[in-house]
Amino acid sequence: MNTVYEKVTQRIIEQLQEGVVPWRKPWKGQSAANWITQKPYRGINRLLLDGGEYISFKQCSEHNGKVKKGAKSNFIVFWKWYEKEIDKDGEITVEKLPVLRYYNVFHIDDCEGIESRVKWSENNVRNASIDEVIHDYINSQNISLKTVTGSNKAYYRPSDDSVLLPDIKQFKDTSSYYSVVLHELIHSTGNKARLDRIRSTAFASEEYSIEELVAEIGSSMLMSELGIEQPDTFENSVSYINSWIEVLQSDSRMIITAASRAEKAVEMILGKGVYEDAE
Numbered sequence: 612m613n614t615v616y617e618k619v620t621q622r623i624i625e626q627l628q629e630g631v632v633p634w635r636k637p638w639k640g641q642s643a644a645n646w647i648t649q650k651p652y653r654g655i656n657r658l659l660l661d662g663g664e665y666i667s668f669k670q671c672s673e674h675n676g677k678v679k680k681g682a683k684s685n686f687i688v689f690w691k692w693y694e695k696e697i698d699k700d701g702e703i704t705v706e707k708l709p710v711l712r713y714y715n716v717f718h719i720d721d722c723e724g725i726e727s728r729v730k731w732s733e734n735n736v737r738n739a740s741i742d743e744v745i746h747d748y749i750n751s752q753n754i755s756l757k758t759v760t761g762s763n764k765a766y767y768r769p770s771d772d773s774v775l776l777p778d779i780k781q782f783k784d785t786s787s788y789y790s791v792v793l794h795e796l797i798h799s800t801g802n803k804a805r806l807d808r809i810r811s812t813a814f815a816s817e818e819y820s821i822e823e824l825v826a827e828i829g830s831s832m833l834m835s836e837l838g839i840e841q842p843d844t845f846e847n848s849v850s851y852i853n854s855w856i857e858v859l860q861s862d863s864r865m866i867i868t869a870a871s872r873a874e875k876a877v878e879m880i881l882g883k884g885v886y887e888d889a890e
Contacts, residue, residue, distance in 0.1 A: 616863040618675040619655060622686075623866050624859055627852050633658040634828040635841055641729070642835070646670070646719055649728055655870035656687045657832065662726060665716040672727075675724055682721035684857060688713045697871045707769055711867070719729070739835050741789055743804055745796065748880045749774075754799055756792075758763060767798035769809060786840050797829035798822065800876040808872055820858050821869050829873035 626633045641658035642651040647670060665685065671678055675873045697704050719725045740763060749756050755773035762777045774795040782788040801808030801822065810818045810824070835839045859866055 613861065616846055616867060618686070618713065620660070620859050621689060622659060622858055622861040627856050627859075630852065632855075634831045636831065636835060646725070646728060651668070652687060654874045655867045657874075658866075658870060659687060659731050660716075661718070662687055664719045664729065665723065666719060667714060671717065671725060673824050677723045678717050679721050679723060684715035684717055686713045686715050688717075697873070700859050735772050741839060744833075744837065744881065745792065746881060748796065752799070752805065752881070755795075765795055769796045769802060772799070772802060772804075786834075790834060790841060791840060793830035793833045794826045796880055797826040797833075797873065797876045799828075799870075800879050801825070805879065806872070806875060808837065808876075817862065817865075821865055824855075824865065824869035825872045825876065827868055829876045832873060832877045836877065838883065849861060 623633055638720045641662040643657065643662055644651045644664050646664040646666040649664075651657075652665075665687070666674075666676070668678055668684075674776075688711055690710045692707045692709055693710050697706050719727060745756070748754070753772070755771065757773055757775045759775055760777050761781075762775070765774075765776045767774050774792070776792060776795070779785070779788045782791070784819050798809070800806050810821060831841060
């Protein structure tokens with residue numbers, strides 16, 4: 612691989628080719644987290660790892676553990692900042708530039724002598740009501756959520772900052788309904804007054820593709836955060852999977868950009884603030 616971007620993109624494409632959509636997880640479970648800090652991984656690392664606790668080979672050894680023979684590692688990415696001198700008309704300035712790097716980690720199930728540090732308590736039970744989350748977000752942001760009975764479309768309209776949806780009765784189940792609602796609310800975070808992310812709505816443009824991927828990943832992240840079973844409507848759709856393979860093959864940076872933007876959108880909707888790209 613020439614770049615970390617290409618390495619990540621190839622991994623995501625491989626999953627898609629196996630029929631797995633990494634941002635759609637139709638089950639409930641523990642998020643992927645760092646064994647040492649117990650902090651959940653963010654951004655693209657959510658898509659690269661299955662649920663559970665992870666540790667590096669060095670960390671495992673330092674804690675008197677041992678990686679099992681034949682265990683397969685997973686890689687995660689992080690941003691490393693470098694200082695670079697820039698000559699501007701004879702004046703030397705120093706700029707900090709982010710460079711994407713990666714390292715390998717192992718699931719603790721693939722290690723001997725390493726026990727889970729998860730302390731199960733009420734804090735591990737996701738009990739936030741999705742209706743409360745939606746209500747708090749749209750009210751704090753003055754977004755209009757409109758139901759159009761009989762409509763066959765769901766979309767976010769930037770011109771009047773509104774989300775328009777078919778009636779909930781038109782969906783086959785509530786999880787499908789909430790998946791669509793959250794998808795459109797993720798779009799709303801891109802409004803100029805919020806994260807100022809939406810640049811073009813021209814169908815099939817690169818910005819349109821990135822924004823749709825942001826909404827896809829973001830809505831899935833939200834449903835996972837809230838402990839809501841996700842619909843598997845698209846899991847076996849060959850056309851759906853092939854369309855994303857084609858999009859990702861056209862731009863190796865797209866998936867990382869989309870995952871980072873999705874993470875920030877999720878934090879905004881949950882009212883946790885906007886975070887920088889994280890491990």
